[in-house]
Amino acid sequence: MALNGAPSIEVLSEEAWLLRFGDTIDAAVNARVHAASRRLQAALPGIECVPAYASVLLRFDPLQWIDIGAATPGQRLHDAVRASLRDAAVVVEDVRVATIPVLYGGEHGPDLHDVASHAGMSEAEVITRHTAADYRVAMLGFAPGFPYLLGLDPALAMPRRADPRLAVAAGSVAIGGLQTGIYPQALPGGWQLIGRTPLALFELASTPPSLLQPGDRVRFRAIDAREYERLATTGGGDA
Amino acid sequence: MNASVLRPGLLTSLQDGGRQGYAALGVGRAGVMDGPAWRLANALVGNAGDEAVLEFTLTGPTLRFSRPAIIALTGATVDARVDQHALPGWTRCVLPAGSVLQLGGMRHGCRGYLAVHGGFAVAAVLGSRSTDMHARLGPLDGRMLRAGDVLAIGEQKAPSSPRTTDTPRVSRWGLDPRPWFDDMARPLALLRGHHYAQLDAASQRTLFDASFHVSKDSNRTASRLDGHRLALRQPLELISEATLPGTMQLPPSGQPIVLQAEAPVTGGYPRIGQLAAVDLPRLAQRRPGDAVCFRETTLDESLQRLARRQERLQRLLCRIEERLESA
Numbered sequence: 001m002a003l004n005g006a007p008s009i010e011v012l013s014e015e016a017w018l019l020r021f022g023d024t025i026d027a028a029v030n031a032r033v034h035a036a037s038r039r040l041q042a043a044l045p046g047i048e049c050v051p052a053y054a055s056v057l058l059r060f061d062p063l064q065w066i067d068i069g070a071a072t073p074g075q076r077l078h079d080a081v082r083a084s085l086r087d088a089a090v091v092v093e094d095v096r097v098a099t100i101p102v103l104y105g106g107e108h109g110p111d112l113h114d115v116a117s118h119a120g121m122s123e124a125e126v127i128t129r130h131t132a133a134d135y136r137v138a139m140l141g142f143a144p145g146f147p148y149l150l151g152l153d154p155a156l157a158m159p160r161r162a163d164p165r166l167a168v169a170a171g172s173v174a175i176g177g178l179q180t181g182i183y184p185q186a187l188p189g190g191w192q193l194i195g196r197t198p199l200a201l202f203e204l205a206s207t208p209p210s211l212l213q214p215g216d217r218v219r220f221r222a223i224d225a226r227e228y229e230r231l232a233t234t235g236g237g238d239a
Numbered sequence: 240m241n242a243s244v245l246r247p248g249l250l251t252s253l254q255d256g257g258r259q260g261y262a263a264l265g266v267g268r269a270g271v272m273d274g275p276a277w278r279l280a281n282a283l284v285g286n287a288g289d290e291a292v293l294e295f296t297l298t299g300p301t302l303r304f305s306r307p308a309i310i311a312l313t314g315a316t317v318d319a320r321v322d323q324h325a326l327p328g329w330t331r332c333v334l335p336a337g338s339v340l341q342l343g344g345m346r347h348g349c350r351g352y353l354a355v356h357g358g359f360a361v362a363a364v365l366g367s368r369s370t371d372m373h374a375r376l377g378p379l380d381g382r383m384l385r386a387g388d389v390l391a392i393g394e395q396k397a398p399s400s401p402r403t404t405d406t407p408r409v410s411r412w413g414l415d416p417r418p419w420f421d422d423m424a425r426p427l428a429l430l431r432g433h434h435y436a437q438l439d440a441a442s443q444r445t446l447f448d449a450s451f452h453v454s455k456d457s458n459r460t461a462s463r464l465d466g467h468r469l470a471l472r473q474p475l476e477l478i479s480e481a482t483l484p485g486t487m488q489l490p491p492s493g494q495p496i497v498l499q500a501e502a503p504v505t506g507g508y509p510r511i512g513q514l515a516a517v518d519l520p521r522l523a524q525r526r527p528g529d530a531v532c533f534r535e536t537t538l539d540e541s542l543q544r545l546a547r548r549q550e551r552l553q554r555l556l557c558r559i560e561e562r563l564e565s566a
Contacts, residue, residue, distance in 0.1 A: 010433055013513045014542050016483050025478050037263070050262040050481035052505055057481035059262070063549060068542045140265035141479065141505035144374050148479075184265075185375070202264075204364060204376075210264040 006085065007036065007056070011074070014062045019081070022054040025178070027150050029054045030138050034095075034215030036085055043084030051214045052139045053148075097217040100182065100197050102173050103228040104130075108196035111161075115175060115192050118158045127222050129153040130194065135180065135218040145184035145202030145210040149218055152180045164190030171197045173220065184210075195222075198232035240306045240357065240392040247384040248300035248342065250458075253359055253377070254500075255291040258367035262481060262504050269371040272350055272459065272500045272523035275419045275552055276314035280354035282559040283311035283331050283414070290358030290393070291368035291378070295351050297526065299342020300384060306336045308392070309356035314420065315348025315524060321407045330413030335405055348420060348524040357393035373460065373501060412562065418551065423529060427518040428536035428544070432487060434475065434509035442469035446512065447535055451495070455527040459501040462522050464531060468493030471509060479507040485519045487512035497522060515541035517548050 007019035019036065022029035030053055037051040046064065050057040058081070062068070065077045104127045105112040116123045135151035142148075157178045165188060168174070172183045174191030183189060184201035201211050212218065223231070256277070257270025271277040271294055281290050293300065299317050312319055312328040319326040321338045328351075334340065345351065361368050361378040368378055375381035379388065435443065445467050454463035470493055482488075486498045488508035497514055498506075500523075514522060515536050525531055 011538060012433075012510075013430070013483060013485060014516045014538065014545050018480065023478065048260055048262060050504065052480045053478045055480045057262075057483075059483070062542060062545060066542060068546045073539070073542060139479070139505060140263065141503070142265065144261075144264060144266045144376065146265050208264060209261075209266075209365065214263050 006082070009078070009081070012057075014066070015060060017058045017060075017074075017077070017081075019056045019058065020054060021056075025053050025138070025150065027136060030136065030150060031215075037214065040081065040084055044080060052141075095215060095217055096213065097219065098212055099219050099221050100173070100199060101221050101223040101227065101231060102131075102195040102197050103223055103225060104173075104195035106225075108169075108228075109173070109194040111174075111192040112194045115156060115158050115194055119155050121155070126156060126194065129156055130180070131220045131222050133219075135220075137212050137214055137216045137218060138179075139214055140210060140212070143184060143187055145212070146187075147181055147201075147212045147216075147218070149180045149182075152178055154178065156180075158192050160190040161192065164188055165193075168193060169196060171199065171201070173197060196228075198228050200235065240304075240308070240395070242302040242304050242308070242355070242359075242390045242392060244300055244384050244386055244388040244390065245303055245339065246301040247386055247388070248295045249298040250296040251293055251300045251384040252370040252372065252382075252459075253291045253361060253368055253379070253384075253390075254294045254370060255368045256289055257369050257500065258365050258371065258376075261365050265504050266365060266374060266376065267371060267502060267504050268367075268484075269369040269377065269459075269501050270367070271352070271369075273314050273352065273520040275520060275548070276350075276352045277354075278552060278556065279329070279414060279419065279559075280311045280313040280352045281358075282556050283313070283329075284309045284354045284356040285563050286354060286356065286358050288556070290354065291361060292355075293353040293359070293384070295342065295353070297349060298344055299351055299353070301339060301341045302390075303337065303339045304334055304355075304392075308334045308338070309395075310334060310340065311354050312342075312351060313354075313414075313416070314351040315345040316416075316420075317345050317351040318343035324407045326407060327409060327413065329416045331410040333408045335407070338407065345526075347423065349526045350523055355392050357395045360391040360393040371501060373503070414555070414559075420524065421521070423521075423525065425521075426532040426534040427522055428515035428541060429487065429533040430513040430515065430536055430538060430541065432510040432512040434471070434489070435511050437471050437473075437475060437509060438489075438511060439470050439472050442471075445469060446495075447533055449532075451531045451533075453522075453525045453527050453529050453531060454494070457499075457527060459499055460503070461496040461498050462525070464495045464497070469495055469511070475509050477507045477509060479505045482506040483513070485514040485516060486510050487514065499523060515544060517541070517544045 168189040176191035257268035451464040
């Protein structure tokens with residue numbers, strides 16, 4: 001790790017570097033990841049940036065960026081990366097805050113009861129704590145639009161199920177260890193399901209197709225069955 | 240103009256160069272597993288270069304073309320016929336209207352490519368006509384071909400429109416597949432991965448000395464390697480990071496896997512190696528049971544090989560284009 005918190009650079013392949021900002025799941029590290037990723041993406045439009053918990057993958061065309069055969073083949077890219085991380089003039093758009101309405105428990109959150117017992121509290125207390133926290137989209141992965149959210153109240157942490165479900169309904173809000181996430185489509189999954197949102201997390205017709213972007217802030221809002229039905233038919237829209 | 244799918248083959252899907260720019264949203268690239276074979280198939284039929292083709296695995300599909308069609312087959316050597324006429328690969332073939340193209344088994348290799356002049360006219364999804372079977376994205380709602388599917392074929396540009404013909408006509412010229420589809424026995428070049436140093440001493444030697452073979456559980460997501468289990472000095476707890484095709488991961492089972500075109504966007508297994516980019520299609524062409532050996536390479540060497548291959552490919556694409564224009 002270099003001075004002033006600059007990331008270490010690991011050369012993964014001919015066409016990819018990994019910028020590493022740390023090696024733990026940590027909100028402060030992840031915030032730096034997203035700030036850097038946005039900067040790099042703005043400054044180097046031909047390069048694909050893929051942020052994760054503590055790292056940003058850069059994927060580029062080596063024939064365009066690497067001086068093959070030169071004494072220091074990656075120097076140009078290295079300089080461009082360092083410059084854009086240093087350059088305070090690069091405008092980074094404000095972090096968005098998305099509010100996700102959730103119908104907790106019942107058929108939409110079949111594991112809410114287990115999460116409450118595991119935490120030694122009532123279901124209502126689980127909902128209160130889950131909606132009280134500020135979350136951050138640490139990364140998207142597993143499936144298109146699946147957000148890994150940091151910020152779960154540690155009292156609600158619960159290991160994954162021993163027997164994963166073959167099909168988890170689209171929109172299911174779930175807890176896996178210290179993380180919480182939302183299934184964007186019907187998928188197999190082992191996280192504990194505590195509720196469901198009527199919002200579509202990933203729609204090809206939308207630009208961008210994912211409701212949540214890496215680095216977004218997220219809050220959950222408890223809704224009742226009637227509001228769930230209303231939002232499901234109108235397509236939501238208040239997030 | 241369309242192609243009806245009479246038999247789908249073992250695992251056949253529409254693919255192009257892949258879906259770039261959406262990995263941060265959890266959308267992988269997918270795309271063809273053998274890039275040069277894809278580019279050359281398109282060039283042979285006179286397509287611009289990035290049209291979708293059919294990628295088929297071990298056993299090809301059977302298709303009926305509603306109108307005359309210009310096709311080319313590249314990649315693995317597949318048994319191809321229309322009625323009693325056997326068709327060669329790596330060249331252009333003009334098929335009469337109503338032709339039933341039967342693609343059978345493969346003598347060598349694992350993945351074949353079929354390009355059609357005009358391209359398969361499917362809508363691009365997030366900028367690509369590649370099928371992502373895990374995410375269920377792309378043509379046919381992201382699934383492989385099924386019997387009964389009808390694939391529309393794009394507008395045919397005048398110069399290379401097929402003349403009326405009763406039997407298949409094969410071009411008198413073709414490509415030498417050798418540099419693009421070569422000696423299966425050669426070792427594949429592998430860069431040491433970040434966690435190579437964490438392998439125990441015996442595993443470090445085994446990786447470069449021993450012969451592995453491709454597991455039958457391999458697919459478009461990963462080539463799994465059987466034959467030797469590798470072990471770390473001590474277990475590593477890693478957090479998820481973005482992943483890449485060509486990365487050799489070591490899951491707790493000790494069975495190394497090399498990620499392929501449909502690699503997941505993120506993963507958390509130790510990365511013990513990275514296959515040289517030019518050798519990724521070679522691995523994709525190994526069949527289940529085929530032997531795989533690795534030799535150590537450097538980033539410098541693999542970059543030079545990549546640049547040389549691109550030059551060779553570019554030259555050949557230009558020559559094919561000139562040839563088609565003068566025809």
